[in-house]
Amino acid sequence: MPLEKQQAIVLSNSDYGESDRIVSLFTLEHGRLKGFARGARNSRKRFGPALETFARIDAQLNHKDGLSSVRSADVITLYAGIRGNLCAIAHALYACELVEHFTPEDHPLPRLYRLLIAYLEWLDANPASDSDRRMFEINLLNILGYRPSLENCSRCGGVFDDRGALLQQNGELACRFCAKTGRTIPSAALQGLGFCLSTGRFGQVVFEKEELRIAGHLLDESLAVHSARKLKSLEFLQQTCGEEGS
Ligand SMILES: [Zn+2]
CATH class of the missing domain: 1.20.1440.120 (Recombination protein O, C-terminal domain)
Incomplete structure (x- = not known):
């Protein structure tokens, strides 16, 4: 399945298991999505602070029904x-x-x-x-x-x-x-x-x-x-x- 780049706002996030995160994203193209970010709590390189609530990001994801897979994300702004x-x-x-x-x-x-x-x-x-x-x-x-x-x-x-x-x-x-x-x-x-x-x-x-x-x-x-x-x-x-x- 091809990776899509999606502009998004992080609506909420929660920890999952030892190192993963589940995020709720509001994307420009698909509206609200639930995303699974494997290893997000350990991988500063792929995610950094991009999955903080109300961060505006570019997310690379596999869009699927139910639960999309978020592969990486870049911060556009954290609204400091x-x-x-x-x-x-x-x-x-x-x-x-x-x-x-x-x-x-x-x-x-x-x-x-x-x-x-x-x-x-x-x-x-x-x-x-x-x-x-x-x-x-x-x-x-x-x-x-x-x-x-x-x-x-x-x-x-x-x-x-x-x-x-x-x-x-x-x-x-x-x-x-x-x-x-x-x-x-x-x-x-x-x-x-x-x-x-x-x-x-x-x-x-x-x-x-x-x-x-x-x-x-x-x-x-x-x-x-x-x-x-x-x-x-x-x-x-x-x-x-x-x-x-x-
Ligand atoms: Zn009336």
Whole structure:
């Protein structure tokens, strides 16, 4: 089987046996893959630090269903700026776990790949912020087709007026004619999230404290609807960086 060179981000890794490693890679061409790296813990020559979580690498691999074989890997960048700051590390690990948790195996998602790279590059050079984290989440949900509509009622299709929308238990948004209960998501928060989708650049959207709290609640609900469990890295993020808006 021919070796392929694949651009990838390391989403997670775990030791296997005496000297091997199993890695989860998010590749540009094949999406998420599980890879077996034989001898990775002993061979500095073939792997060096390339299999660290959130490293950006060129991997040489035999692509197979289930478990690919990673023969060697070269570091493109380890994002040293992120690794020097615990809160930035927490955000990078969270972004990687989101991608690992929400993406199907062996399904190319080049837009999500570029989003993850853009976020890691931003974190590498700028302080981590909750606005940027929320920008990553809404764009991830959008690319995967899980985003609630921010402009139109999920039931009647009517455009939300300036009172905003009501958040429903299924993570969708409804207008005041269709729903009687639900937390209000004001139009400013909806517009801020809409801007996150249209700008495509981190650092462009800075939510006001109250908008951030409400937009965060909407995103937490939307992610929870599509997720069976709380992500481990989220707890670490909350412990490391403090609760949102505080
Ligand atoms: Zn409606």
